[in-house]
Amino acid sequence: MSQPPVVDVRSLHVRFGEVEAVAGIDLEAYAGQATALLGRNGAGKSTTMRVLAGVVPPTAGTVTIAGLDIRKDTLAIKQLTGYCPDVGGLVPRATPWEHLQLSARLRRLDGWEERGRDLLERFELGDVMNRVTGGFSHGMGRRLSVVLAAMHQPQVLLLDEPFDGVDPIGVEATFEIIADARARGATILLSTHLRDLAVQACGTALVLRGGSRVAAVDAGEMSGEEGARAYRALLD
């Protein structure tokens, strides 16, 4: 790659008390590319995503996004990123529209309403935009989380398990979001258990195991029966 990576993670460690959730991950992601983070439960995917989103500070190692240090420039990095967390990600007694309003105000967006409505329609959430999210199904919640992550067209899109429990229409809409983001030169990191969907959406795949990176491969190598066997071998 001639261009420097937008997301540059070196020897990332995250500890929660005695537990080492991430044990020395290295990761590079580039503009206009989608990178999949694959791995079993507890591999450190979601913790890595939380670090990149500025939600959890790293215990050790360096993390830069667009040249900004996650420790020093957390606020600026939050401005650059759009994050769909792995669990929920929605304030239970606020409506989708209120979520969008909150995001737009904090990100100082102007004229966002049309795009907000369009995204809600694309994810089939237009009818429920004024209903509190506490009553949403799991899939609806996931779809709204993707909308919230993508609404401000972030430079770095962090999608943690966006396909979990989502119907085919939601999956298609998420693919479109990823494709749009790539087209405008954004960097996408996608964490998922669903290898097939990751392969379809991303160009590169990183496989994590036990808090460390065990492989970085072209996503194509992970497709089909052969890819499934290779992936399985990396997990064991």
Added chain:
Amino acid sequence: MPTALSSTDDGIDHGPTPGDRRPGYVAAARRALGDVAILFWFRRQGVRRRHLARVVSLVFLAITLSAAIVPAFLPGARGAGRAFDILLLVPSGMAGILLLNMASAIASGGGRELISRDQASPYPISPTTDHLGALLLAPLNIAWMIQAWILLGSVAYVAPLDKLALAQVIVVLWLVFSTACGQVVAWAMEAIRRGPRGIAITRFLLVALGLGAGAVQLAGRTGPLLDRVPTVWFVVGALSGLTWRWALTAAVLVVGSVVAIAMGAVPAHLAARRMPRDEQRMETDQHEPRPMPRSVLGILIRTDRASVWRSVPMRRGVLVLAVGPGLVALFGNLQWSEMTILPGLVASGGALLFGVNAWCLDGRGALWRENLPTSPTVLFDARTVVLAEFLGVASMITVLVGALRAGIPTSYELAALVATLVVVTLQVVGGSLRWSLKHPYPVDLRSARATPAPPAAMVGYSARLATSTTFTGLLFSGSAHVPDWRLSLIIAIPCLMWSATRLVRTRHRWQDPVVRARVVSTVAA
């Protein structure tokens, strides 16, 4: 009894038959009791600071024993003066405990949950188990404990020494009986509330009850009514010593408790078969978009306000808290100087609705919110403002209701009350946010029965809040008798400075990303 395989019997255990799956009442009750034990053990395993929990339990046990014994050796005990006056009040106190147990269980939609609805959903937990669990948790509440201590203490003060132990047995049985009765009424109300036109019926019943109580008070019939409360019979039995009368009283209470506990399962099952209408309505209501607030703080406050006022336990809880003590003050003809006790009571209760775990308002949305580009101090300020206004408004409603018959206050009475309100609000807000940072819990405040922290933690919080706010209330109650309004102001300034300093320190700690990450990850779990 079959002695050989029938033609349809293949010798393989196919699990329970439909008949086995629908056990009789006794078997179901036995199973429910077993399930309560299992769930209680499960909850005990989750207690984080076991040593502290043991110490606190011993302290509460010591206080209970002291309340039951020590007053018997105080000067004036069993005398004709104050002891006699207290003896006359014991039956009313017992009736009051029954009413408060009912009100408390009704407000919490059938009592607290031994295990939350979502956590319980994968397991075969019956409404009977739920009912018994709520009953078991009812005493884990500082309000319940204080009532119990006052009653035990009053009886210890008036009962002859040789009859004290037996009298206290009756008091304990009364506490069990009244709690079980409160639970029956609460489940029945919950079943009605969830039925057709349930919300309207419940509101009508509550208004009718309030108006009835008001009419009795205004007609001056409260005293004669209290003189005729049937609890007198139990007091006479309690003080009879080892006689048939005592045995009969104990037997009536034991049988009554067993019947009430068993009966509670009936409306509990009925309520479980019906949808919780309040929660359902809250989750399906449409909220039309409003214009964007001008400032970042403004939109954060608006979001937090929505989280508070769209939550069933908070709406219901604050209504009971704001109006209940106000009505008691109104009907009890409380004077201005005595009203300084009210803001502390209401603010403490309000904090126990969500304040002691204030970050749980965001639920799983906490992770997303933490990624939004805004200063953590603005988030903290918004939460502080919303908690303060929640507590402040509830306290003010209580005071306004209570003041309806109190006449015009003097300048020093008014100053004392205003100072109490401000000091107590800041005191409770500071404490709540400090605890929220130190001990966050993942809690979903959807259910009317939800509490922001586990039962044991709630006891600790309520005890600490009750102690500090009662002290403040009494302090200003004293200053309300001094005919100089400046005294309350002079007392308020150091109190406010102390609470403000602690709040600023908590705000500073919130800025630490490691602390914030722990809180956010916990409440979103």
